[in-house]
Amino acid sequence: MTTIEKLTELFKKFPGIGPRQAHRFVYYLLTRSQQHNDDLAKLIGLLRTTVTECTACHRFFEMEGRIDTQLCDIDRDPHRDRTLLMVVSRDVDLESVEKSGAYKGLYFVLGGSVPILTEKPEERIRQKELLETIRQRAANGLREIILAMNVTPEGDHTADYLAQILVPMLGGGIKISRLGRGVSTGSELEYSDSDTLRFALQNRG
């Protein structure tokens, strides 16, 4: 394989990229300066050494030269509410909630979700790490776990799967909640499903 072919193959595996766009990426780089391509190559090579996984919430964060910590800025922040733990599937979900400014507790990133009918659900998500984190935090004032999954069949199934494990384990001492359902920005009643309308009526106010 030529360099163009090898590079096209790697770009084809990028999320959402087909063969034609992968090919176009290579031609794009061919028309950039050597300096641009060297910069890009250097950042890609360094990425995994400057960005690391937080040992508490498991999200990726920039070390920014620090070598004294494995904790991200949220977990290091003494002003975050340690009685709340929001469990999300992915880093992008955490970022979306942070952007809203509506949540001041801590997070746990599962690193995935549990598909319906999967055989080994415990291998799809950071299950062992989640249970260990909850055990530690339970001894340090944790009062509520928010299962914040997508409102999709796979997201709902993941939340159900976790609730099934957590409810017996926690025995009522810690509340397990889910995000409130209702009409969301952009919802039109004509196109809203019955579940959403039912929740929207229950939560009216």
Add this chain to the structure above:
Amino acid sequence: MTTIEKLTELFKKFPGIGPRQAHRFVYYLLTRSQQHNDDLAKLIGLLRTTVTECTACHRFFEMEGRIDTQLCDIDRDPHRDRTLLMVVSRDVDLESVEKSGAYKGLYFVLGGSVPILTEKPEERIRQKELLETIRQRAANGLREIILAMNVTPEGDHTADYLAQILVPMLGGGIKISRLGRGVSTGSELEYSDSDTLRFALQNRG
């Protein structure tokens, strides 16, 4: 204008229909039987005489031969909860809520919504009729008005406009509520806006 041209012109004004599809409708009818076209013509001609506007909620309903009533089946139903009045923009919104089976009160169809910056909002919706209906129902046990508009700028503006009129008029005796906001079926956290996430956190449970 020929018959084909005249008919194309009328179909072009149907909601969501452009010139090409209007033209195709005419050719479709040309290949149907005379019986089919006569049936269609008869139903169109009769539509406004067999379907009438309910004098209470203003939605369209089928008379089905009855001449003794101007009330639709919901308003005639003694089991509906007359302490609740849900205000919706259009018939399709009412149908969507009915299909959910989650609501047992009465309705009022505004017949439209109030665009932002419109000069005569009272001409866009059945405002006079709504106020008259509320006055009558207030004297007959009405306890809550649910402003159930789309979660769009125009829908929000319509609800704000109505609340501004109703709050001083009702003086606290009747609750004015809105549909609960939150994540709806299909919502993904990554793509959810901050407002929706904030409501979803407030309404968690």
Add this chain to the structure above:
Amino acid sequence: MTTIEKLTELFKKFPGIGPRQAHRFVYYLLTRSQQHNDDLAKLIGLLRTTVTECTACHRFFEMEGRIDTQLCDIDRDPHRDRTLLMVVSRDVDLESVEKSGAYKGLYFVLGGSVPILTEKPEERIRQKELLETIRQRAANGLREIILAMNVTPEGDHTADYLAQILVPMLGGGIKISRLGRGVSTGSELEYSDSDTLRFALQNRG
């Protein structure tokens, strides 16, 4: 079934219309005047009596009060070139070619096309009428038959099917041609298939 339901059912069968839009058509008509709906009904009822099929080319045309002819304006026009016969699948194809102003011969509308693997191809198109028309025109100076089908698998198959019948029947006395292939308006080389590029190279000039 109610009038609304019956009318929705009929609109659902219109080309390209789903249940939701069919329903919307009914509500649209409910908000029109009785006069509008009567006009629409009258045109639909009259359509098949004022528009008839040309006995020569089989396209639909407006009688416009004439009772002395069953021939459309093209077939009545003495200036059209009677040595050319273009065979098209549908009326809309004929209209598209007429709009281009590039063709001055006569037409024959097949009324459909022949799907691949269909069992009785002769029932899908006006085959008998086409052969009879060609026989008559062959005795009156016809020199070329243009098989003008869509460049789709079904269109190509229809043209192949007709050529297979016509070539032995005409025995070389009358030319059988097809539309020229090449790059068309909007074509981008990057997205053009090999067949199109091959024809475009052959027909370059």
Add this chain to the structure above:
Amino acid sequence: MTTIEKLTELFKKFPGIGPRQAHRFVYYLLTRSQQHNDDLAKLIGLLRTTVTECTACHRFFEMEGRIDTQLCDIDRDPHRDRTLLMVVSRDVDLESVEKSGAYKGLYFVLGGSVPILTEKPEERIRQKELLETIRQRAANGLREIILAMNVTPEGDHTADYLAQILVPMLGGGIKISRLGRGVSTGSELEYSDSDTLRFALQNRG
């Protein structure tokens, strides 16, 4: 800026990539192995040294270790027809024509096209190099130049611009042609524009 932010900025400039997908690319790389990222970085860094521009046709090609040539495999191939020169806008156009297998001549890649109303058209394309190439090839048996641009306003304008320069320069000794127009794969008559139908009729056969 952090490494994630810097890398996101670079990916945002990739063709067709918005901020969200750029961000996703970074997370994708965070979950790859260091080996994968090193391989990718190395290929990107090497790209412009292993791939070079052919001095004859100006397309990009892989050196594959060779240091004795600046000519791509097409220009080195003694079996290609040197009486034909196809002028294309971009490498991808050349690849599309090669894939068709229908052309055995040589190419010239303009490196762009000439927008309508641009002030300095000669800076948008390799104009000087094209004229020099044509001069040299004219002395070596060149008989035809095929202006193979997209059938878009900008493509047509580029071909017109080049023809305007080449016709007086070549004085009839060398033919200047364009790709044949007509119906292309997938064309439906109903949606074909008048130009395409006119060419399809002229080129019928």
